[in-house]
Amino acid sequence: MSWHFTEDTAAFRTAAGTHLAAEPARNTAVLTLMDGAARLGWWAEPDGRVTGVLALSSSGALDLGATTVEAALALALPAGEEPTGVRGETAAVEAYAKASGRPWTPTVRMxxxxxxxxxxxxPAPAGRHRTATGADVPLVAAWTREFATAIGDEPAEDYTGFVTxxxxxxxxVLWETPDGRAVSMAAVSRTIEGQARVHLVYTPPADRGHGYAAGVTDAVGRVAAATGATRVVLFTDLANPTSNALYQRLGYRPVTDHLGVEFTGTAR
Incomplete structure (x- = not known):
């Protein structure tokens, strides 16, 4: 049993493809990040079965896909690539963080x-959804910065390329009022292994309480399905009971709980 690492997405797909395809929902973060990851990894059992996968970004953020506790406990990244933080299913993240010997603190439970x-x-919110256009880039970039701040992330200086x-x-997708004013947004990832992930759901504070987030989330999920996604997933912050209840009313069903942690020092 051992971890294997590569920078080659094609090699990673070849080695871990069966595992990724068997658990696409649980592997959603790795599937989304793998094409731009600085390092990819998979844990192979003695019989060759893969029971753990990861993606490490250039910023040092580590995402675990569907990974056994045993694999998480054995994870040791190449020298000099210790992550700044890790996210994934709760049991695996806790196992890795404790085994690392480094001090850490939880940052989010999802x-x-x-x-x-x-x-x-x-009831349906007033207005309608529409697909965003190039003219919406400045507004959406500003909202994305607000969204990052709202969820506790350090916002980037410029989100123009990201939203473009x-x-x-x-x-x-944007939700707009009957008079044509954009009031909420939601995005969806590219469809990979038949699956797309809803993200960037945001309504500015002044326009909350009117059901716009429900309208735009329902719309973007349908857009994903209409363009080929057979599975649509999303993450919620467990500290936000409003969003958790909202998504369940829209037809979303729980899969598994996730934990994000930040490392605050070196191994003792």
Whole structure:
């Protein structure tokens, strides 16, 4: 049993493809990040079965896919690549963090949901959804910065490229009021292994309480399904009971709980 590492996405797919395809929801973060990851890894059992996968970003953030506790306990990244933090299923993250010998602190507790039978919001919010266009880039970039701050991330200086990519590929949806004013947004990842992940769901504070987030989330899930996704997933912050209840009303069902931790020092 051992971990194997590569910078080659094709090699990673060849080695871990069966595992990724068997558990696409639980592997959603790795599937989404693998094309741009600085390091990819997989844990192989004696019989060759892969029972753990990871993606390490250039910033030092580590994401674990569906990974056994045994694999997490044995994880040792190449020298000089110790992560700044790790996210993944709670048991695996706790096992890795404790085994690392480094001090750490939880940063977020999340729940992964998968869309079952889509259920439109009732009552429906006023207005309609539309696909964002190039003219929306400045607004969406500003909202993305606000979103990052709201969830406790350090916002980037400029999100123009980030949102332009999503808008140019038709993966970002806005909700607008009957008079044409944009009031909420949601994006969806590229479809990989038949699966897409909803993210970047945001309504500015002044426009909350009108059901716009429900409308745009329902819409972007349907957009993903209409463009080839057979599974749609999303993460919620467990500290936000409002969003957890909202997504379940829209037809999302819990899959597994996740934990994010930040390392605050070196191994003792």
């Amino acid at each position: 729940r992964l949901f998968r869309l079952g039978e889509p259920t439109p919001p009732d 990519e999503r808008i140019s590929e038709g993966r970002l």
